[in-house]
């Protein structure tokens with residue numbers, strides 16, 4: 001479980017996160033949703049410590065991450081897998097080497113075992129026979145999937161995915177959503193997914209946090225989000241026509 | 254003011270760079286990769302530059318020797334002294350500050366703006382140690398060889414040009430090269446090579462690592478890396494000359 005307590009974050013004058021409080025439980029897919037620029041990525045980066053928070057605290061299963069020394073933080077980070085919004089693959093390494101990278105750094109596995117593990121992870125994101133390409137030779141969607149494979153390589157306790165299926169075709173997006181759901185339940189991970197894809201929200205949102213202008217505006221489940229009458233949420237959720245239709249259908253029943 | 258904060262930040266960075274590596278074997282491989290990028294790839298440029306500069310030095314010296322009182326060996330002697338004391342260690346380092354410095358700053362800067370450095374940190378890797386330390390080690394290990402190579406090609410260039418133009422015979426030139434030779438001068442050149450290698454690799458990494466923004470800023474960092482490592486080389490050169498030669 002990850003707890004966020006009273007987090008504030010400024011960039012210069014801009015007050016980007018305003019007193020965020022949230023609990024993300026293990027074995028659940030937690031979503032952070034919100035409009036572009038609302039502060040979703042910054043929230044995730046504050047939680048993993050890539051941005052220092054101005055005030056407030058982050059707790060990983062009760063361990064106070066905010067107060068930790070650099071070296072203690074490293075131990076927690078070895079339990080974190082993260083997919084970045086821009087994939088952030090190492091561009092001098094091949095696909096396979098990218099996925100193997102955390103294994104080579106932190107495990108005692110033999111080369112063969114690492115390769116096996118890398119192939120297993122790549123297989124789970126539907127990527128076969130691309131092992132020897134460089135990231136620059138892969139499409140954006142492929143890079144996303146490699147990023148996910150790398151994030152899950154170490155079997156993390158905490159998984160962060162920043163827009164895992166933006167830029168993917170609907171079919172692959174569903175594969176990725178299902179993968180995230182499966183591994184979260186299977187390994188009882190604490191998973192935090194940032195998204196603005198309503199399909200994912202309906203598909204995998206066990207617990208949803210809606211961020212609006214740097215504030216936690218609403219939180220609830222996927223069932224609740226379809227029924228709420230909060231104006232900002234409805235503007236966000238029913239921006240697409242097909243969602244309006246769903247709402248009408250729900251209304252009739 | 255900004256410069257002073259940057260100097261402070263630079264030394265704090267060095268502390269993290271030299272903290273204990275996670276995986277010795279991986280670092281070793283990284284050092285070999287960097288030796289190739291920083292050292293081997295510079296050889297053709299250095300050889301070409303040094304050969305021509307040595308040739309020009311010899312011709313200039315010969316052409317300017319009007320007085321019959323000066324022995325003909327002076328040509329080889331002056332070419333040698335200029336090459337060993339300043340041209341090879343300092344001028345070549347300044348040129349390499351341009352080539353290697355901009356290369357390092359843009360590589361590391363790109364990794365910063367594409368969040369690759371964040372990805373390393375998230376995994377629990379000490380990104381400064383992983384990225385920067387192998388570059389510094391590779392630079393410090395290869396620069397002395399590069400400078401020796403530069404000295405050799407420069408003196409050879411001088412020989413070829415001198416003999417070709419008929420201004421000096423091979424025997425006289427070589428006699429000049431041997432004249433009043435102080436082995437300490439070579440040590441002086443090598444010490445400078447090591448110091449300048451450290452300056453170039455660490456300052457360029459610094460500007461790359463702390464890049465903020467996007468692709469444009471990577472370009473800026475790369476320029477700053479070249480400018481500031483060149484300035485640092487000149488200052489260090491002045492200090493070292495005072496310390497060692499005087």
Ligand SMILES: Nc1ncnc2c1ncn2[C@@H]1O[C@H](COP(=O)(O)OP(=O)(O)OP(=O)(O)O)[C@@H](O)[C@H]1O
Nearest residue numbers: 011016034035036037038039040041042043085196
């Ligand atoms: N490194 C930074 N320096 C300054 N401001 C930043 C920085 N990172 C983010 N911001 C600002 O913080 C705000 C929130 O950004 P954030 O990246 O969290 O948005 P987001 O919700 O992830 O949007 P998107 O859906 O487009 O990815 C934005 O106004 C942005 O300009």
Ligand SMILES: [Mg+2]
Nearest residue numbers: 040041085162
């Ligand atoms: Mg974002």
